[in-house]
Amino acid sequence: MDDGATLIGRLQAELGADAVVTQASEMTGFVEDFRGRYKADALCVVQPGTTEQVSKVVRLCAAHGVAIVPQGGNTSLCGGAVPAAERQAPVIVSLSRMKGIRHLDAVNGSIEVEAGCVLQTVHDAAAAVGRLYPVSLGAEGSCQIGGTLSTNAGGTNVLRYGNTRDNVLGLEVVLADGSIWNGLKALRKNNTGLDLKQLFIGAEGTLGIITAATLKLHPLPTHHALAWFAPANPEAALHVLGMFQAACGSTLTAYEVMNRRQLDLVIEHVPGHRDPLEAEHEWHVLVELSDARDADTIEAALEQTLAEAADEGFLVDAVLANSEAQRASLWAIRHSVTEANKKTGVGLTTDCAVPVSSVPAFIEQATRAVHDIVPGLDIVIVGHMGDGNVHFIPMFSFDAWRALPNAAGLSARVKRSVNDVAHRLGGTFSAEHGVGQSGLPEMAHYKSFEELAMMRAIKLALDPHDLFNPGRLFP
Template identity: 50%
Template structure:
């Protein structure tokens, strides 16, 4: 069937105004926010509800048209961008943005996939509850995308990644069947847990249209601290002390290298160095509790005093107001903006066992510098779960070198990934696979796991129309 006919039938399903085909209208949907991935498409369709999504999927199944689901398009691995063939339809889910149900007694919230993370947080807060996932892009990223990538964020230490926050899913399968699994049960032992196949599958097995999510008590006591540390080994000792004394009250433990903090201070207006002296590493720690009136700041200060005495902490500050805490968080949330302004960014989403973080950073940095002595290596991440983003920043002059920039990025990433794998780590902890890590996946997973993944993909999507080219290639042996 000709592309024009597919678009005409799509218009009959969602209405003419919700099918975009002019280049000026489709351009924002065909490139990622960093400008690293670009593609072409027949058009962009914007369904209003799950029934329209199912009808569009049936159309694509009938015509063999590839379908690319897209949420807020805030990803960094090219998982929501079509290829260059121009044969695909991009399925924008932003109109599926209703809060369907809130249950403060059962601590659950049912929302559609196009709701932004910020809107879900606000709905939970209005009900006197907390939806704990927090990302720098929470104002624009959508719940469907966070589920599709099994997003992490800054509160994984206490609440887990998206996989731990989903109770039930509504999903459109590759043949257009609507699978309604929107159960709010905490315990359901009736066979295979199918929802987990779709969480982290990046739209390659089906399209999430709604989800029932876990809610939690709102924190009523909070304390935030920023620590200067002489080494990563010291950071681990401080983290262990915090966890040992405060347990699950430690909600966040974010590590930044001095090079990362310097980039933020240089490129992001309104950021201020919180401590006078520069040190190799910094730790942003936040502790919370649902009980009001707890003096968590005093508890933090006592623990930090112990660190100052034994030398594991060089300096520290505890926020005395919400504004001071926000200023500290601004340093962490501004790293992506700062790095983009610093040069050519080659990012990584590696994780290793927590105790091996110092070894990973040292070895990976050395491997990068051996390849590119002109590289600046910065590190930021979640020290409590081992997810360290080693970011390699090359000068803009690298764009004009004889070796293509893509080849340079591949060599750098391969070196970083080898170190992570050698240390029993992973090459993707929270960003997903998409296009950027797909080819490296086989080296990490191994033949047996890859064969199972390809088999699952073929079982669910025998035509290969669901987000083709992402995660796994079914044509591979």
């Protein structure tokens, strides 16, 4: 028996045969990423049901010298959760069976969940007791808590509640030697040295396997006031954002932007959507206020701020959501962009963040930079303007992409030109999706020697034999 087969036999003996997937046909959904851009072999996929089983899997893989790729919902947009083609076939550890909610304490504002719990399930459990887990994104029906922690996911509520990192109280992690670190304290204050959980948040599965987390809950806002409006241009959208910040304070929850092209793609490719506004406009913003006590105040603030923006010429058209159904349908447009873009062609998705006040300059300069390389190329723009995160997506049709003599080289050049603009403006190439496989060259290019050296030292201390996600994050 070769070593791979021996390892599979031992994994089956520990977990039961039904928790170890070995047939290539059954592994498809695990070895290929969401957009079908990354695909590579795995030795097998294991689906442990408990933290102790994860620990046993880690010990066995370590003993056999076989790498581990932890996997959540496999919704990564940068090839993060699937094996890399040029490496030895790893064991994929899927957390999908570990989906329990262990404990919810509404007064403490905390919920302890297993890593495989789907984000939407956490939302529902919190809402049932009048609380909110605020991390919200288009993939929330399938991405898992472990994946959102490992990528430090952002989404549409960062403006008010921060990203995942800001909403975690504690973690449970299986380390590279198979030991289990129980750091599941539900405390808001704990000054006992280094805050170790922060190392694993955003580590993209390179330092350990997160098996459970204690998440922070907030009061559930029961009242929402939402508008969809057309700003005159990105500068005007920024100005109106400033008006909302001044007038609405912390009730300002989301401020999302998209260009005409993005809206058209959603209308064209995702059934049931139409332009929310009567006339065609080049730029669109979805703004939402929310509050736990009072609907009238936020509705009045929304209307008044929009009216003032219109009077001052920053806003050319707007519609208010008059019902919960209308609010849901406007949000559905925003949450359908990834599906629409996937059907449109090959989008060279970028994930830049710049200081919020630099967003218009970023859009203008990045457009110029891309058109200097490919004149007239379609540019799709959608972003979380309120936190400075813009997905600037140069888009090729499938036919144009196939006809390119060196598609990979051109893609790298185009993305680098966009990332360079963000870098010059004091920004980053990776705001919320993670680095994965697609961002690795950018890590080498933009991270300083000192940053990479500190990161490597931490990797060496926690995973000296490069067991977890080898080749990721550390170029």
